[in-house]
Each structure stands twice: as structure tokens, then as C-alpha cells.
Amino acid sequence: EVQLLESGGGLVRRGGSLRLSCAASGFIFSTYAMSWVRQAPGKGLEWVSGISGAGGAIYYADSVKGRFIISRDTSTNTLYLEMYSLRAEDTAVYYCSREGGYGDSYHFDYWGQGTMVTVSS
Amino acid sequence: DIVMTQSPDSLAVSLGERATINCKCSQSVLYSSNSKNYLAWYQQKAGQPPRLLIYWASTRESGVPDRFSGSGSGTDFTLTISSLQAEDVAIYYCQQYYRHSSKTFGQGTKVEIK
Numbered sequence: 001e002v003q004l005l006e007s008g009g010g011l012v013r014r015g016g017s018l019r020l021s022c023a024a025s026g027f028i029f030s031t032y033a034m035s036w037v038r039q040a041p042g043k044g045l046e047w048v049s050g051i052s053g054a055g056g057a058i059y060y061a062d063s064v065k066g067r068f069i070i071s072r073d074t075s076t077n078t079l080y081l082e083m084y085s086l087r088a089e090d091t092a093v094y095y096c097s098r099e100g101g102y103g104d105s106y107h108f109d110y111w112g113q114g115t116m117v118t119v120s121s
Numbered sequence: 122d123i124v125m126t127q128s129p130d131s132l133a134v135s136l137g138e139r140a141t142i143n144c145k146c147s148q149s150v151l152y153s154s155n156s157k158n159y160l161a162w163y164q165q166k167a168g169q170p171p172r173l174l175i176y177w178a179s180t181r182e183s184g185v186p187d188r189f190s191g192s193g194s195g196t197d198f199t200l201t202i203s204s205l206q207a208e209d210v211a212i213y214y215c216q217q218y219y220r221h222s223s224k225t226f227g228q229g230t231k232v233e234i235k
Contacts, residue, residue: 035224037171044214044226044227045163045171045216045226045229046226047216047224047225050221059223062122100173100176105159105218105220106218107218108173108216109173109182111172113170114170
């Protein structure tokens with residue numbers, strides 16, 4: 001059974017930093033691209049960042065480029081999101097998601113339960 | 122970025138009636154070399170993560186009831202719930218994954234019972 005479990009969220013001051021983790025299980029982690037998607041309170045879904053299965057291709061939304069770093073550790077089957085220079089508008093639930101295939105661009109077939117990040121001013 | 126625009130923002134439908142949600146992309150998400158539309162639909166119930174319903178514009182995910190169907194090509198797509206059930210109350214999102222570098226979502230459509 002595919003499982004994605006996020007952790008690392010919390011309350012952080014504006015300008016601070018935080019590292020999110022997503023522990024993956026139930027599939028061959030290195031085969032699948034992964035993404036982070038966030039949802040501000042009462043708002044819609046926003047794709048934040050994605051990384052290919054081997055980690056060689058990395059993408060960011062313009063809203064986080066230069067402030068967030070996505071990475072993955074295939075030895076521990078863990079996806080990370082390092083967040084720096086946090087702003088109030090980064091306040092959101094952050095979801096880890098798996099792409100539904102490899103070798104191409106895919107939809108997100110599995111999602112974690114999310115971890116809440118709150119940036120205080 | 123490809124901008125995704127859903128309509129309507131919300132709709133109320135009687136139990137057993139049809140619900141239709143539209144999604145328009147600012148540019149085509151049809152990849153000519155494989156004739157696939159890189160478009161997915163998700164359902165999000167209150168307090169839960171999104172759930173994949175439809176991918177490649179019209180392929181139903183395993184376990185999704187057949188009252189959910191997707192159609193369209195290029196820039197215009199539709200999600201149809203043929204006979205609305207109480208458990209279908211949720212927000213529905215379309216998403217394009219045509220671009221590896223930016224996989225944008227629509228703003229969401231809230232479906233309620235009339």
C-alpha cells in the first residue's frame with residue numbers, strides 16, 4: 001500500500017526557515033517523480049515544487065523560486081522541502097504527492113495527509 | 122504558466138441530478154506525438170487531501186464510481202457527475218501536467234446539494 005507521511009510543519013516567524021519531510025513507503029521511491037503542493041487556509045491548490053525520480057530534474061513555482069529547495073533521499077525513501085525567508089503568504093497545508101508514472105509528466109495519484117506551516121508576522 | 126480557469130465557482134444540484142464542471146486552459150494541453158491530453162481532475166472533501174478522479178482527461182482512476190466522467194480535448198474540458206450523491210459534496214479541481222516545470226490547478230468548483 002502506497003503511503004506518504006509528511007512532518008516538520010509548525011509555527012515559524014517571518015523570515016525564518018523550516019524543513020518538511022515526506023516519508024514514502026509501498027512503492028519503489030526512486031522510480032517516481034514527486035511534488036509538493038500547498039493549500040492556504042480556505043484557498044485552492046498551488047503546485048510548489050517537483051523533482052524527478054533520480055533527482056536530476058527539479059522545478060519550482062515562481063512564488064518560491066530562490067527560497068525553497070526540494071530534494072530526495074532514496075536511501076531513506078524521504079522527500080524534503082527546505083523553506084527559507086518564509087513569508088506570511090507561505091502559510092498553508094503542504095502536501096506531498098506522487099506522480100502516477102515515470103518517463104513522462106503525470107498526474108498526482110497519491111497524496112499525503114499534509115502538514116501545516118504557519119508563518120507569523 | 123498555463124492558466125486554468127474553472128466554471129462555475131460553485132453549483133448546487135439536486136440529489137440524482139447531473140453536475141457539470143468546466144475547465145479551460147490558456148493553451149492546449151494536448152501533446153500531438155501521443156494524442157494525450159495532460160489534464161486531471163481531483164476531488165477534495167472537507168479536511169481531507171485531494172483525491173485523483175480522472176487523468177488523461179477521460180481515464181477514470183481505479184475505484185472511482187462510474188458516475189464520474191471526463192471529456193474534452195485541447196483547451197476545453199468537462200467533469201460530469203451523472204447522478205449526484207450526497208457523498209459527492211466537495212470541491213473539484215482540474216490540473217494540467219503538460220508542463221513538467223509548472224503543473225497548475227484551476228481555482229476549484231464547490232459542489233453542494235440543492
